Amino acid sequence: MSAEQLPARIDLLKAAFGDAAAKFEENLNEGALVQLHLEELWREIAAVRGHKFKLERQKPVYKARAELASKVPQFWYNSLQNCGPMAQFIDPVDEDALKHLKEVSIEHGEDVREFEVKFTFGKNPYFKESVLSKKLTLTPPSSVTPKPEPAAPYDLEATTYLASATPITWTSDDHDLTKKAPRSLATDKEEFDEFEGPGSFFNWFKEEGEDVTTMGELLLEWYGHATEYAAGLAAVDDDSDDQGFDFDDDFDESEDEDPKKEIDLSDEEKRPKKKQRK
Template sequence: MTDAYRQPEAKTFSDALQQKVDALVKDFRKADVELIKHELKLNAPLYKKRADIVSSVKDFWFQALINCMATNVYIDDADHDALSYLSNVEVDRNIDDPRAATITFSFRENPYFSNDKLVKEFSLVDGAKSLEDEFNFLEETKPEKTQIDWKSDDKNLVKLKPTIGGPDSDDFEPGSFFSTFFENTDPEVAGGIGHALIMDFWPGAIDFYTGADDLDFDEDDFDSEDEDDEDEDDDDDAEIDLEDDEPPKKKSKGDA
């Protein structure tokens, strides 16, 4: 009979060696930042090419949003018609400091609002850590409110489907995507959606549209009450994954 499994024993470095280890970790973080900047430069023309290619695909961005489970849960059925006028989505990250970002949703003429673009900005909070330090997107960026010029009250989805409560409340209701994301300034709600758009949806839009991102999954794997993994990825600079507890996706009107 084999011995019972033993938990690995924790080890510590001497003070002098710990200083060298800390310096090495910081160097790795600096390298990560440079890799992110280089990736942004390489991908920029490719994203423009992608936008040109998919511009002729009917409902490309709307369907991709619906198929992305991280965004779908915040899209109410009442949003579908308004989002069907979506013509482009673009994420712009500052090449000098890629942690903050601007997300632009472009729309064709529609009966809901007069804006041709809805821009959501995520700026760094005052006193944000340096690029080489640990970075938490939800804590160190702030979502700015997006002004939406609704054409009439009966088309104002923010009023018709408001966000109720906060993410920690028992009665939390996302309401309309326009309420939960664009007009919302809560770092956890709007920030969580923004992070998912920047890190997941934006680079994988084609896969989400085609369904190549493996959209079939077990709802039990996305228990909103499970907080075991909530702090696992706080050590990454700009690539933090805060989507451990993603809820299941809804189906679009065209899904079987």
Template sequence: MRKEEKGVPDFWLNAMKNHEILAEEIQERDEEALKYLKDIKWYRITEPKGFKLEFHFNTNPFFKNEVLSKTYHMIDEDEPILEKAIGTEIEWYPGKSLTQKVLKKKPKKGSKNTKPITKIENCESFFNFFSPPQVPDDDEEIDEDTAEQLQNQMEQDYDIGSTIRDKIIPHAVSWFTGEAAQDEDFDGIMDDDEDDEEDEDEDEDDEEDEDDDDGDKKVWKPLRVVSCSC
């Protein structure tokens, strides 16, 4: 039984579930743990450049950590390119991991071993967010298919992180009530606000206007590919 806490029950869980991208990441088995989430914060970091997300939890029966963090290191170029992401190692209590499932299989008939065979497999979970894709070293070469798969994973990971930073945290109440999800223009309004803030920091010349049209879709670090020029 959960200890009664101040604040709106399940506030952040429901705010995230009302966003299409995050709703796909949250599994039913994750929800009980996410009910202990009491706050999400983000900070800009300068060395190296990037940003950090912090998920603050009340004491819960799933893991020991009070704070789970995710840090995004960016390459400072003309457009934001993700170099790597680093997540907190979750200290799960025995048998409480939500990122793994235990499978028990009955032994074959006639087998001397009468005990069930236990196998542990990784499974889908929102908490996999804290175990981001690992970027190979600069001198490590990988094949083209692996590079493409890794880049897609990094892009998806950054998309989730930037969604939490730019949409969920500053407009949490609107996502909790469902107003943001029901308003088709809501995302557009937020994107316009972000573009306005970026424009204030940029010089007004044609070259930079063209860069703005490209957006920030390329968010991964170029990888070395065997027999292929990235």
């Protein structure tokens, strides 16, 4: 018997249950919907457990990497500078301070979606702290309005928020890099030519609430490949689970693109470069 010849389920239900068939049909549909929701929930739970397992297995690897990196001058500074998405947040005024960077670590909380980034510095002429850290949490600070809905329990894509500002004790106003290069966003400028860059890297520590620069997520992606970046390696396998190197959002593989169109190599020269701040 072909599929077209099979009786519809409602017809079978009517034959078996008469006038109650519609109620049984509704009950079956509700049961199927519950099953779909349960399957989706189990997939989300499995993803969170898998992510947590991955993070635990990576801990000794990253610890060993930190020990090796401590013997390489400016390992962490070079790694950040060689990573395009992170380098855009390093203003020229930051470069000397970041050369005093001794280690970067990322620690995840009990809820693996929350994490803290720690930057350990050697003695430097800019600020007194040896460690500057920033937490990203699922709980938005009171400054975020309107108050967003709580994150779903197993949603790995849930929004994280910058926790309260991290104080930096600058040695003097002249050494306050956030005053020399305050935060600037391209969206705040009427013309793109007016945009000189996002300002000092250290502005991020003062911010709370929505991570408008997405530096937290970018640091997560960078951290998994810090060695490759420090070594200046061009890329990693595109199939990498971390998907940390696919940053070219402007690349368009549209079918409408003319494959014979001449490429204007002068475009590279048109890209805005970092401007030295006085």
